[in-house]
Amino acid sequence: MPRLIAIVGATATGKTALAVELARRLGGEIVNADSRQVYRGMDIGTAKPTAAEQAAARHWLIDVAAPDEQFTLARFLDLANAALADIWSRGRLPIVVGGTGQYVWALLEGWRVPRVPPDRALRAELEERARREGVASLLEELRAVDPAGAAIVDAANPRRIIRAVEVTRATGRPWSEWRRRDAPSFEARIIGLRMERAALYRRIDERVDAMLVAGLVDEVRRLNAAGYGCELASMASIGYREVCEHLRGELTLEEAAARIKTETHRLARMQHTWFRADDARITWVEAGAGDLVGRAVAVVESA
Template identity: 60%
Template sequence: MQRLIAIVGPSASGKTSLGVNLAQPIGGEIIGADSRQVNRGMDIGTAKPTQEERAVARHHLIDVVDPDEPFSLGRWLDLAKDALDDIWSRGKQPLLVGGTGQYVWALLEGWRVPRVPPDGRVRAELESRGPAELVEELRRVDPEAEGFVDPRNVRRVVRALEVYHATGKPFSHWRTKEPAGFESLVIGLRLGRQELYRRINERVETIFATGLVDEVGGLLAEGYSQELPSMSGIGYREVCEYLAGELDLETTIERTKTGTHRLARHQNSWFKAGGGRIRWIEAGDGAVDEAMRLAEAFLETPIRSALHEATPYRT
């Protein structure tokens, strides 16, 4: 049976670097599992792999759509499966790397995902009714959805109702699973909250110093509306408000840090749901060696010797 290695964890935990380091000695290729990195032209704010990292290991599912193109879990899943088949057909080892838990578990657990494209008309009608009414309808038509659709996330509630109205079946119906068809090793990067927040704050400072404001300004100048889902992501939303004169730069940076802290907590909750499937390792200097050890045992192939023959990529 084919095998897949996944590397998961919250923002700024070091997933990209670890993935590149692990891919190098095994001839691996990386499949991105990040819902924001699929958008072209949104490089700095989403912390996409650098050109150097992409030169070391080929990356898939990055720069897939323009910022104003609808993109769903179902489409990502189809593309991820295509990428897996392509990588395996060439005798390479795929690595799934990212922090979007919904993407990761959908692929690893064989979720049945409805192929219902976003419908602007239906969404506008639903959104016009207000969050409280939407949550009440979802509880009425799909009581089981409350276990995995956060009622505070209006976009997720709208999507659940959109699927229900399009298919006539509750959103929870589509949570059933099929055999994934491959074996998987899931490596999780873990670090304490204080250190995680320090890393996040450092990353946010870096993305602002390296041109996030110019990136967002360029997207707006190209005609991409700040109302687009892609432009409402952390960092982009705050910079739009800054460029509109609604925030000063210091507040913009601080709100981006706080929003990313909140995102990291949400990501961790997704991965905790994986229970014992995840082999947690400490993020830091020893992470690469520990991941190599786990990968060797999983692939039943010595790879650390191959690493010594290559020039290791480490950050």
């Protein structure tokens, strides 16, 4: 059975640097699982691997979308699975790296994800019905075609119900069937990088300062000038949103920096809910201790 390595953990724990070194030592290629590093031109604010890092090890799923493209979980899975197949076909070792928990677990756990783009007309119709007749009417429609789905969907969230109806209509299969998972056809060794919270926050703050020195504000200006405005979903992510507010005169640069740091601390806490300390599938190593690469290699070789 083919195998892969996954490196997970909170932002700023050093996942990229470790992945590059493991790729060098183990004959690996890196598959990005960060939802923002897929966008071209968004380099500094996403902490994208540097040119030197990308030259040291082949990277997949970097710069595969324009900032105004909708990049879905389904598209990620299609590209990631194609990358894995290519890497294995050449006798190389895939190293999946990223802090986007949804991407990582969808790939490693074999989530079924419907390839159904939003149907704007249908959504508008169902939203109007919810306003006119109440959310219960949407739930009844779902129950008529997918009783199991109606029993598990968040009945208080009309958007979830509408999406369930949308998927069922588009695919001809009950939405509940898409929630099942297929056992993956590979073995995964998952390494988690952890760091004491105060030390992690210091590292985050230092990285934010470094991003601003490296030209994050100018990067946002260039993106705006290229037609990628601050209203885009990609530009509403941490770092870009605050710089956009600064450029509009709503925040000083110092206030923007402080807010980026606060929001990134919050992101790190959220990532800990995706990558739990008690998850037996993850072998945790201390990111701040010595010989991180050697310890990670030992984890891989102990499998």
